[in-house]
Amino acid sequence: MKSKVYFIRSDKADDLQSVNKRLHLLLENSGILSPVAKSGRVVVKVHFGEEGNTGYVRPEHLRLICDKISACGGMPVLSDANTLYRGRRLNSADHLKLAYEHGFTREVCGAEVVIPDDTRKEETVSVEINRQFIKEAKLARIFVESDALVAVSHFKGHTLTGFGGALKNLGMGCATREGKLAQHCDLAPVVRVEECIGCGECKRICPVSAISLRDGKSVIDASKCIGCASCVAACPTFAMFIDLHAGDKVKYKMVEYASAVLKKMGGKIAFINFALKINKECDCWGMENPRIAPDVGIFASYDPVSVDKASLDMVNKICGKDIFKDTHPDQDGMKQLEYAEEIGLGNLDYDLVEL
Numbered sequence: 001m002k003s004k005v006y007f008i009r010s011d012k013a014d015d016l017q018s019v020n021k022r023l024h025l026l027l028e029n030s031g032i033l034s035p036v037a038k039s040g041r042v043v044v045k046v047h048f049g050e051e052g053n054t055g056y057v058r059p060e061h062l063r064l065i066c067d068k069i070s071a072c073g074g075m076p077v078l079s080d081a082n083t084l085y086r087g088r089r090l091n092s093a094d095h096l097k098l099a100y101e102h103g104f105t106r107e108v109c110g111a112e113v114v115i116p117d118d119t120r121k122e123e124t125v126s127v128e129i130n131r132q133f134i135k136e137a138k139l140a141r142i143f144v145e146s147d148a149l150v151a152v153s154h155f156k157g158h159t160l161t162g163f164g165g166a167l168k169n170l171g172m173g174c175a176t177r178e179g180k181l182a183q184h185c186d187l188a189p190v191v192r193v194e195e196c197i198g199c200g201e202c203k204r205i206c207p208v209s210a211i212s213l214r215d216g217k218s219v220i221d222a223s224k225c226i227g228c229a230s231c232v233a234a235c236p237t238f239a240m241f242i243d244l245h246a247g248d249k250v251k252y253k254m255v256e257y258a259s260a261v262l263k264k265m266g267g268k269i270a271f272i273n274f275a276l277k278i279n280k281e282c283d284c285w286g287m288e289n290p291r292i293a294p295d296v297g298i299f300a301s302y303d304p305v306s307v308d309k310a311s312l313d314m315v316n317k318i319c320g321k322d323i324f325k326d327t328h329p330d331q332d333g334m335k336q337l338e339y340a341e342e343i344g345l346g347n348l349d350y351d352l353v354e355l
């Protein structure tokens with residue numbers, strides 16, 4: 001059965017009022033938020049953008065979405081999980097500060113910002129999924145124990161997955177740092193010996209004593225490592241290295257992680273993709289990166305596979321070619337969508353309802 005994807009054109013990403021007029025029409029005419037945002041806490045999964053990057057969905061657009069959730073009877077809360085990599089979103093305090101600096105305040109958005117702290121056990125949860133690559137997904141609790149979830153995603157290119165949209169926002173975005181590491185690599189981090197100054201910070205922080213110092217350099221016992229990534233965060237010289245080019249596995253693992261969120265929240269999730277300001281790389285990059293396609297518009301659906309496929313098809317149609325393959329020739333982004341359909345997360349076939 002085909003899923004419905006609502007779509008509204010919008011070709012002026014930098015004109016916030018113009019985008020908001022289109023977004024308003026999309027929310028009103030699709031009614032996408034009404035069934036999921038009826039009551040209780042509605043967590044709005046967003047990306048607040050790394051410092052130096054402006055690709056993220058603007059707080060002014062979140063205002064409209066949060067107001068609509070409130071009008072439906074729900075209580076919106078904006079949230080994102082901390083990152084695996086050193087930057088301004090590595091811990092909850094800095095992440096929150098950056099979100100405010102990027103304009104995601106209660107005054108602008110009409111909702112509180114909550115950054116779950118994955119160093120606190122009570123803010124994380126394991127979800128058993130027993131999939132091919134992931135048996136237990138490690139997620140920030142807020143994303144699976146709220147009354148509803150609205151995933152607001154910036155549709156853009158990505159070094160590891162070809163493109164990123166709703167599935168990436170769910171799978172990678174809702175994971176704790178431990179969960180992100182589990183998706184990014186199969187192995188423990190490794191040490192760039194020449195950059196290790198032997199300070200022992202990694203050894204001190206490792207929760208399972210997997211690290212020792214030998215001849216003034218850090219050595220990891222991969223058989224003990226639980227992949228928590230604490231040492232990656234703690235190393236002052238960035239000597240810890242994670243293999244980011246783990247082939248297609250990262251796509252499949254990300255999709256399996258998305259399945260964990262859907263398992264817990266299925267039926268109470270809506271997806272809104274902004275195919276505007278379509279950059280080459282994701283919003284985690286701490287710098288501006290080139291736009292690779294014209295602004296296309298905004299998509300909404302209850303099906304994460306359909307909403308990403310519709311976004312992909314429309315962007316490529318307007319570009320006249322597969323722009324994501326063009327810019328990331330080593331990655332086939334379709335693999336994430338095909339695998340997601342294969343394991344029952346949604347449909348590649350969709351009915352596009354243009355508003």
Ligand code: SF4
Nearest residue numbers: 206225226228229231
């Ligand atoms: S990833 Fe975690 S468990 Fe593994 S070596 Fe680093 S701190 Fe220790």
Ligand code: SF4
Nearest residue numbers: 196197199200202235
């Ligand atoms: S924290 Fe970094 S620099 Fe310090 S010992 Fe560990 S790997 Fe080396």
